[in-house]
Amino acid sequence: MSTRPQLAALPTPVLPADRLRAALGCAPVWIKRDDLTGFALAGNKARPLEYLLGDALDRSRDLLVTGGGADSNFVPAAALAARVCGLDCEIVTVPGTGRDGTNLRLARAAGARVHLLDSPRRDRIDDAVAELAARRTVEGRRPVAIPRGGSTALGARGFARAAAELADQVGAGLLPAPGLIVIALGSGGSAAGLLAGLAATGLGARLLGVSVSRPPAEADAVVRRLAAECAAGTGRPAPGPERWEVVDARGAGFGIASDTERAAAGLGLRTEGLLLDDTYGAKAFAEAVRRLRAGIEGPVLYWHTGGVASVLAHLPAAENRGERS
Secondary structure: OOOOOOOOOOOOOEEEOHHHHHHHOOOOEEEEEHHHOOOOOOHHHHHHHHHHHHHHHHOOOOEEEEEOOOOOOHHHHHHHHHHHOOOEEEEEEOOOOOOOOHHHHHHHHOOOEEEEOOOOOHHHHHHHHHHHHHHHHHOOOOEEEOOHHHOOHHHHHHHHHHHHHHHHHHHOOOOOOOOEEEEEEOOOHHHHHHHHHHHOOOOOOEEEEEEOOOOHHHHHHHHHHHHHHHHHHOOOOOOOHHHEEEEEOOOOOOOOOOHHHHHHHHHHHHHHOOOOOOOOHHHHHHHHHHHHHOOOOOOEEEEEOOOHHHHHHOHHHHHHHHHHO
16 A cells, blocks of 8 residues: 655635636636645645655655755745655755745755756756765665656656546536646656646647747657656556647746736736736746736636746746736
8 A cells, every 4th residue: 555645735726817807807717736745845746746745754764865956946845745744855056146046945944955067957956866865875764756847757747647637627517618728848857747647638628838948849758758647657548649739838947937927917906816926827827817808718717837936936036027017
């Protein structure tokens, strides 16, 4: 029997965005509130971490090694999940603004040991995580190495389960069956699990991944591979291409939101009380708003993945931007 821990308070609610709809004069919109999973400020990251930590416990690991950017939402979530499951945690990250952001401070507060690479290149992190885990093994520890974002086929099962959760909510009449689901796409695990899970439900929704860090072709390949592996691991067929679309929202760079994206985040805040970070939420929400304004038919479901710590860390700048607009 798996020792998978219960981290998230599930199911997360689905709420109608009626004030947003009135402001835009658009099709029906709903929000899946995965920012409310209830595990610290982990947001959607609590879902894959249940599976990843469960596997680590099943294999008697005593150390979790992972990594992420200087303001990664996954890093503190992983550090906290490791701690409550009785594992030590070591984090590999890259130089940021010259001081720890809120997310790294949370990871340190949870007792994580942080290792800073000498390069800002995030694509070096996963290799460095594997190398650090190998060194700890030689030293006698029993580590588990987890790539950025927890994006493995096993971690994706957390979002395959989320697709079933959504189908149950539709079946219970809590929302109509969505025609389109919009989700931020970074390392790919959440979108891959959702894609694999949707294929196993009776929902006919298309999934739109808003890529914030990778070129669309690369992001598409990562998601399709992880989705196929996730589906195979649960005995289900791989999802077909007709369900899936990727758009490029990298803009000026990772973590840099445009004025349009910040305006969309401001609209979400003022109409529905949504806290949307510059790195993920603002970019994905802006794409949802763009399509709604263009007259897309609904219902549209925006999957709010979290990022609250990042939002709070940048609120003063956001307020000043609002005063200038």
